[in-house]
Amino acid sequence: MKINLQQFNQIEQVLFAMVKFDRPADAVLTAHFRANSKLGATDRHLIAETAFACLRHLETLRALCGQRANTRKLALATLVRIGGANLRELDGIIKETEREWLSSLKGAPLPDTLTARAALPQWVLDLLPAMPEEDVVALGKGLASAAPLDIRVNTLKLKRDDALVQLQDSGIACEATPYSPIGIRLKGKPSLVKHPLFVGGAIEVQDEGSQLLGLLTGARRGEMVVDFCAGAGGKTLLLGAQMASTGRLYAFDVSEKRLANFKPRMARSGLSNVNTTLIAHENDTKVKRLAGKADRVLVDAPCSGLGTLRRNPDLKYRQSADSVAELNAKQQSILASAARLVKAGGRLVYATCSLLPQENQAIVEAFLAAHPAFELVPASQVLAEQKIALDTGDYLALRPHQHNTDGFFAAVLQRKAGVADAALEPKAEAGLQ
Numbered sequence: 372m373k374i375n376l377q378q379f380n381q382i383e384q385v386l387f388a389m390v391k392f393d394r395p396a397d398a399v400l401t402a403h404f405r406a407n408s409k410l411g412a413t414d415r416h417l418i419a420e421t422a423f424a425c426l427r428h429l430e431t432l433r434a435l436c437g438q439r440a441n442t443r444k445l446a447l448a449t450l451v452r453i454g455g456a457n458l459r460e461l462d463g464i465i466k467e468t469e470r471e472w473l474s475s476l477k478g479a480p481l482p483d484t485l486t487a488r489a490a491l492p493q494w495v496l497d498l499l500p501a502m503p504e505e506d507v508v509a510l511g512k513g514l515a516s517a518a519p520l521d522i523r524v525n526t527l528k529l530k531r532d533d534a535l536v537q538l539q540d541s542g543i544a545c546e547a548t549p550y551s552p553i554g555i556r557l558k559g560k561p562s563l564v565k566h567p568l569f570v571g572g573a574i575e576v577q578d579e580g581s582q583l584l585g586l587l588t589g590a591r592r593g594e595m596v597v598d599f600c601a602g603a604g605g606k607t608l609l610l611g612a613q614m615a616s617t618g619r620l621y622a623f624d625v626s627e628k629r630l631a632n633f634k635p636r637m638a639r640s641g642l643s644n645v646n647t648t649l650i651a652h653e654n655d656t657k658v659k660r661l662a663g664k665a666d667r668v669l670v671d672a673p674c675s676g677l678g679t680l681r682r683n684p685d686l687k688y689r690q691s692a693d694s695v696a697e698l699n700a701k702q703q704s705i706l707a708s709a710a711r712l713v714k715a716g717g718r719l720v721y722a723t724c725s726l727l728p729q730e731n732q733a734i735v736e737a738f739l740a741a742h743p744a745f746e747l748v749p750a751s752q753v754l755a756e757q758k759i760a761l762d763t764g765d766y767l768a769l770r771p772h773q774h775n776t777d778g779f780f781a782a783v784l785q786r787k788a789g790v791a792d793a794a795l796e797p798k799a800e801a802g803l804q
């Protein structure tokens with residue numbers, strides 16, 4: 372596709388702002404499009420795709436172009452090396468010297484460093500679990516690929532088969548997701564906001580992996596369920612539909628903005644069993660009122676988000692080993708507080724969209740060591756009970772290159788009946804906050 376000078380300048384401007392990494396990349400893009408409201412859909416698509424491709428492959432591109440390469444060089448290298456543009460398509464943009472450099476860049480061998488081959492910065496490589504180099508490269512490539520657009524069918528309103536037919540009839544190519552029985556994967560990225568199924572709440576955008584975490588919670592009709600870190604309610608909506616809008620579903624979060632974003636989604640969904648509650652922190656008295664009452668508690672914990680690099684490639688530069696350590700303390704504290712809500716025989720699901728053992732297995736192992744009343748239920752068993760053929764062992768561990776989902780982790784923890792557990796006693800007031 373021929374790229375014109377105006378389009379190229381816009382790509383450069385967006386990239387220049389993105390590689391400062393002082394704001395989320397999607398916020399940079401939104402602000403740019405708002406300030407340049409006359410840009411058409413094709414321009415927006417090209418700008419967004421090129422800038423995000425650059426961030427996804429930044430380690431590789433910097434290894435090829437020089438660590439101090441400016442945004443012009445990075446944008447050109449992205450178009451040619453990642454996007455496969457030929458030099459004729461860049462006529463009117465590139466100078467003669469750049470033409471020579473770009474034609475040699477096309478076939479230049481990749482520097483033999485793991486950061487370049489896996490497109491992951493060193494701090495991430497340092498924290499990943501030990502695995503053969505080729506596996507790191509495969510994981511990195513998966514994380515540097517573009518994510519598909521998945522939707523979840525709201526089973527309160529429609530069956531998946533009917534949704535597939537209706538989407539196809541409206542010209543949207545799609546197929547059932549391989550694992551989630553309520554998921555559909557779209558071909559391409561059609562806009563859904565005006566689609567009658569979306570407007571009527573019969574479908575929601577949700578990665579298949581995120582659907583599987585929700586399904587792992589196993590919420591059932593008539594139960595008392597808590598979504599402890601509900602955010603904008605992606606998983607709450609799934610849990611509510613699993614409960615057929617019966618029982619009681621609490622959606623907690625500390626972010627007023629995220630809970631506000633949940634409101635219109637909830638209105639579309641037709642759910643009437645959800646109680647959204649803004650909490651000040653995980654030990655808020657509003658949380659304590661539910662002690663020992665919940666059948667299911669989902670903790671979709673705040674985390675580094677490294678499993679979502681396909682969508683948020685800037686996170687590998689906006690997070691660090693220090694921020695992960697801070698998150699670990701928060702994750703432990705949220706999990707400990709959420710555990711107090713679970714009744715005997717009830718289940719607690721701890722989940723993250725991280726790939727780091729520090730945020731995943733280590734949190735669960737420390738929790739189990741401190742909580743004799745809880746035991747691990749193999750995730751593969753819970754999924755098999757729901758006829759989901761996916762076995763990643765005791766923990767759910769999803770990876771883009773293996774499952775074509777974002778990277779997710781989840782553990783199912785069951786509270787045993789009649790086991791004393793001092794850690795489940797209410798926390799002293801002095802320990803709050």
Ligand SMILES: C[S@@+](CC[C@H](N)C(=O)[O-])C[C@H]1O[C@@H](n2cnc3c(N)ncnc32)[C@H](O)[C@@H]1O
Pocket residue numbers: 581599600601602603604605606607623624625626629650652653671672673674705
């Ligand atoms: C991974 S996101 C949740 C995403 C959401 N479950 C979904 O499916 O869309 C983590 C959420 O935890 C919330 N959070 C952070 N600290 C918290 C705390 N102490 N108690 C409850 N929620 C918290 C954040 O505001 C954020 O919305």
